[in-house]
Amino acid sequence: MAGNEPSVDYGHDSPAVPENGLEGQAEKTTDKRPEPGLPIFSILDSIDFSEHFIIIGDVGTGKSTVTPIHEYELWKGKRQIVIREPSRAACNALFYSLQALHPELGEELAVITKDTQINVSGKIKIVTDGVLLRMLAENAIYDSSIYFDESHQMTSQLELCMSLARKQEASARNLFRVMSATIDPKEFLSFLGISNLYRMSGRRYHVSLDVELAVDLNGMLKTLDRYLYSQPRDESWLVFLPTRRLVEKYASSYRGVYIHGGLEGSEVNRIQRRAELDKNLRIFATNVIASSVNIYVDNVLIFDDVIDSKDKLGQKTLHYTSIDNNSLLQMIGRIGRxxxxxxxxxxDAPLPQKINPIPVRKALETETPFDLVLLMSKYGLKLSELEFMSKVDHREVAFAENWLVEIGAIDRHRKTTWKGLLMSEIPYEPDFAHMISSALISGDYDMARWLLASGSFGDSLNHAYKSEREREARRFLYGFDRTSELNI
Structure with missing residues (x-):
């Protein structure tokens, strides 16, 4: 019930003290600091940019918007800066934020995702895991600084990126920067050979935290409706809901807007700009914007329910569960900036008195690594030549290899086939990518478009493809589905 206020533990209270000595600091230029009140400035001048480092700091402290640009200016634009973000939405949001803060960067600021390429030759590149992996696999990154931003979101592609970056460290002479609000740094320090760790604490403004307890899921939905009806109309809200379908439904019912992975970056940016002016705006969103997306709102409401998946030997199960602490901290961090x-x-369950960060959940330890096997085959990589932060289950790897051979995605020599190349470019679950690639190879383009449109509403990866069949697919799938999620 309201008034039950757990506290939020954001880490150590020693904002300006690095955890290792500093030396070899790069030559400095005049700083352009648009928001000097951000906590990042309490440690910025202490960071040794000539070495690998980790920064751990509360959400909204300026890690992503300040640190990479500061380093770019330190090196006088002579060093490439590559910034990894966990999603297309996060990449585009960071690009537009930096573009607004630093218009003088011009074409030096780039964003590269599967469906967005702006200023691709720029020296500051914001990229997804897939783009970063391709750059590393093709040895296209050298004498650069690689920012593994939001590294608490540990995908199988990110693990492969870190593995390749570590393997190439001596020859490529790249520097690693790991940044997050909610990681335990020990594994990253050890795996990437990092010795410099910097911590900062504190957000810019106070955020009060209330918990509303309900008996069950239906009670939570009733409480949600009551909140949306009763709150003052002169306050803006960001409401996190577990599925695309729910955010679209509530946005329509309450005259709000929605954000999920199916939106293009320019659409998200328009909502960001509107939020700065519309003090009554209600934004309904999935967790795709829980990291790296700045939204100017008064309050955040979090529906503590998420669809989780487990994948063992190719058998995927979906179930509802509470949001993990790391994600809660990220969502709460959308305000107070x-x-x-x-x-x-x-x-519908009591929360602990302190919301503390938890160990990073690694995809390679929870999912059958179809993507990993396919990508390693695509780039000619061998598992025996790489080390991973995760404990790789070789039974799961063998299962994935055998299935991919069976469907013709890789050959008996573990080389990627034409079908496998197509599957690697389709960001859906492997069985969906299998069906779509088969339709494309057979020339059944109507079926391929249908499957792409269907997958955009049901796939957990939150991608969408624009197609004339989307409206038809939506009606068809929603007609069968009577729950709040499409369990395809």
Missing amino acids: FKPGRAVILS
Whole structure:
């Protein structure tokens, strides 16, 4: 019930003290610091940019928007800066934020995702895991600084990126920067050979935290409706819901807007700009914007429910569960950046008195590594030549290899086939990518478009492809599905 206020533990209270000595600092240029009140400035001048480092700091402290640009200026634009973000939406949001803060960068600021390429020759590149992996696999990154931003979101592609970066460290002379609000740094320090760790704490403005307890899921939905009906109309809200279908439904019912992985970056940016002006705006979103997306709102409301998946030997199960602490901290961190705010969590289970970060969940330890095997085959990589942060289950790897051979995605020599190349470019679940690539190879383009459109509404990877069949696919799938999620 309201008034039950757990506290949020954001780490150590020694904001300006690095955890190792500093030396060899790169020559400095005049700083352009658009927001000097951000906590990142308490440690910025202490960071040794000539070495690998990790920065751990509360959400909204300026890690992503300040640190890479500061380093670019330190090196006087002579060093390439590559910034990894966990999603297309996060890449585009960071690009537009940096573009607004630093218009003088011009064409030096780039964003490269599967469906967005702006200023691709720029020296500051914002990329997804897939683009970063291709760059590393093709030895296209050298004498550069690689920012593994939001590294608490540990995908199988990111693990492969870190593995390749570590293997190429001596020859490529790249520097690693790991940044997050919610990681335990020990594994990253050890695996990437990093010795410099910097911590900072504190957000810019106070955020009050309330918990509303309900008996069950239906009670949570009723409480959500009550909140949306009763809150003052002169306050803006960001509401996190577990599925695309729910955010679209509530946005329509409450005259709001929605954000999920199916939106293009320019659409997300338009909503960001609108939020700065519309003090009554209600934004309904999936967790795709829980990291790296700045939204100017008064309050955040979190529906403490998420669809989780487990994949063992190719058998995927979906179930509802509570949001993990790392994601809660990220969602709460969407406010308190620009002004004081309020966070409300709707839950059917009591929350701990302190919301502490938890160990990073690694995809390679929870999913059958179809993507990993396919990508390694695509780039001619061998598992025996790489080390991973995760404990790789070789039974799962063998299962994935055998299935990919069986469907013709890789050959008996573990080389990628034409079908496998197509599957690697389709960001859906492997069985969906298998069906789509088969339709493309057979020339059944109507079926391929249908499957792409269907997958955009049901796939957990939150991608969407524009197609004339989308409206038809939506009606068809929603007609069969009577729950709040498409369990394809």
